[in-house]
Amino acid sequence: MAAAAIELERLERRYGERVALRGVSVRVEVGQTLVVLGANGAGKTTLLRVLATLLRPHGGACRVLGHDLPAAAWEVRGLIGYLGHDPLLYRDLTGRENLGYHARLRGVAPGRVGEQLKAVGMERRADEPVRELSKGMVQRLAVARATLHDPALLLLDEPRANLDPGAAEQLEPLIGRGSGRTRVMVTHDVEGGLTEADLALGLRGASQAFALRAAGVSPSEARGLYA
Amino acid sequence: MIRTAATILRKDLRIELRTRESVPAMALFTVTVYVLFHFGLDRDSLDGELASGVLWVTLLLATVIGVSRLFATEREQGGIDALLLAPVDRTALFLAKAAALFLYLLALEVVAVPAFGLLLLGPDLVDTLPELPAILLLADVGLASVGALVAALAIETRARELIVPLLLLPLLVPLLIGAASATEPLLRGDQAAEGLGRFLALLAAYDAVFVLIAVAVFDFLLDD
Numbered sequence: 169m170a171a172a173a174i175e176l177e178r179l180e181r182r183y184g185e186r187v188a189l190r191g192v193s194v195r196v197e198v199g200q201t202l203v204v205l206g207a208n209g210a211g212k213t214t215l216l217r218v219l220a221t222l223l224r225p226h227g228g229a230c231r232v233l234g235h236d237l238p239a240a241a242w243e244v245r246g247l248i249g250y251l252g253h254d255p256l257l258y259r260d261l262t263g264r265e266n267l268g269y270h271a272r273l274r275g276v277a278p279g280r281v282g283e284q285l286k287a288v289g290m291e292r293r294a295d296e297p298v299r300e301l302s303k304g305m306v307q308r309l310a311v312a313r314a315t316l317h318d319p320a321l322l323l324l325d326e327p328r329a330n331l332d333p334g335a336a337e338q339l340e341p342l343i344g345r346g347s348g349r350t351r352v353m354v355t356h357d358v359e360g361g362l363t364e365a366d367l368a369l370g371l372r373g374a375s376q377a378f379a380l381r382a383a384g385v386s387p388s389e390a391r392g393l394y395a
Numbered sequence: 396m397i398r399t400a401a402t403i404l405r406k407d408l409r410i411e412l413r414t415r416e417s418v419p420a421m422a423l424f425t426v427t428v429y430v431l432f433h434f435g436l437d438r439d440s441l442d443g444e445l446a447s448g449v450l451w452v453t454l455l456l457a458t459v460i461g462v463s464r465l466f467a468t469e470r471e472q473g474g475i476d477a478l479l480l481a482p483v484d485r486t487a488l489f490l491a492k493a494a495a496l497f498l499y500l501l502a503l504e505v506v507a508v509p510a511f512g513l514l515l516l517g518p519d520l521v522d523t524l525p526e527l528p529a530i531l532l533l534a535d536v537g538l539a540s541v542g543a544l545v546a547a548l549a550i551e552t553r554a555r556e557l558i559v560p561l562l563l564l565p566l567l568v569p570l571l572i573g574a575a576s577a578t579e580p581l582l583r584g585d586q587a588a589e590g591l592g593r594f595l596a597l598l599a600a601y602d603a604v605f606v607l608i609a610v611a612v613f614d615f616l617l618d619d
Contacts, residue, residue: 221479221480224619250476256473260468
């Protein structure tokens with residue numbers, strides 16, 4: 169059997185005494201999309217941050233792109249693109265300067281910055297400080313940042329937040345199914361998420377409620393997570 | 396690692412040049428304190444131990460301002476997550492932050508030392524100021540390395556405005572002793588002061604110890 173992109177076995181994570189994730193087990197094959205559903209505080213963002221190496225797992229096993237976490241966090245960092253609530257862009261720098269900074273940090277060729285700005289439709293506003301851009305434009309730049317190094321795995325937290333339908337369509341080749349990348353996507357758009365995903369992970373109260381093929385999960389069952 | 400540190404440093408300096416949040420605040424604070432001493436002590440001029448103490452304690456307090464702001468953009472704009480997500484040696488972050496603080500201190504001293512001379516030294520002692528750079532440079536290396544270390548320690552704490560001075564100032568006591576003791580003979584008008592080399596050696600040893608400690612532990616400070 170080919171190595172999975174993500175293998176979690178009874179994953180656990182705590183914040184002090186509080187359990188943020190418990191008993192999460194899921195296997196995502198290369199190229200598949202996992203949608204993570206659950207109410208606020210269910211542990212969705214914590215799961216993404218563990219996969220992104222920003223948080224250490226406290227129990228169970230966590231293997232990402234063939235590397236065990238947290239031991240091989242260094243290897244994983246170069247292979248993932250993380251798009252969280254925060255765009256991770258400096259407001260006092262322009263979009264071009266921000267992407268140039270991230271390109272240098274990751275050893276990406278400078279020419280890639282222009283390509284990314286074009287891909288997200290931000291060429292004309294690329295030399296304005298980020299603080300002067302709308303939320304939608306900042307989100308476009310955040311997508312450009314997260315995919316700058318052509319990551320194998322995308323970790324997406326509400327990736328289409330603040331995007332108008334045209335922008336969402338424009339970014340599909342970068343973060344959508346068409347990207348061909350393995351994706352873990354947190355969303356509150358239950359129907360859209362289930363339609364787009366191969367697998368669905370439901371979290372309730374920091375524990376796994378289900379981990380099934382997305383086609384086998386009904387929207388009403390998924391909405392039960394929010395009750 | 397040096398290339399990564401240079402990238403982070405360039406970004407920090409660009410943001411500081413645009414926002415002017417740290418250095419002007421440090422300089423304004425320092426000049427204000429010298430003005431307060433000028434009027435509060437009600438003396439025409441200071442010399443010796445008192446002058447040296449006023450110079451260095453004020454510079455150390457101004458350093459607290461710089462240290463408090465050192466990770467501000469990373470904290471407020473998510474830059475620290477971006478750095479942690481990149482496959483870069485975290486020691487590069489220490490080098491960049493320490494270098495940024497070192498440059499902020501140099502910029503501060505370009506304003507603060509002449510202001511100190513003008514407001515608090517007699518005309519004879521103003522001539523001694525050119526002797527200060529070696530002491531300032533050695534002290535700045537120590538201030539920058541300890542400052543970057545403490546700033547990183549405080550980054551995830553809620554009471555960072557309290558943590559920074561409470562951690563930083565006690566750690567700076569040996570540096571204050573060395574710098575003030577090295578400066579005191581100069582501010583007495585004693586150009587060939589005995590023991591100057593000893594105090595410069597103390598500052599150099601302090602710098603070496605804290606740079607090594609910071610390089611050794613910085614990776615763990617930023618770990619979850």
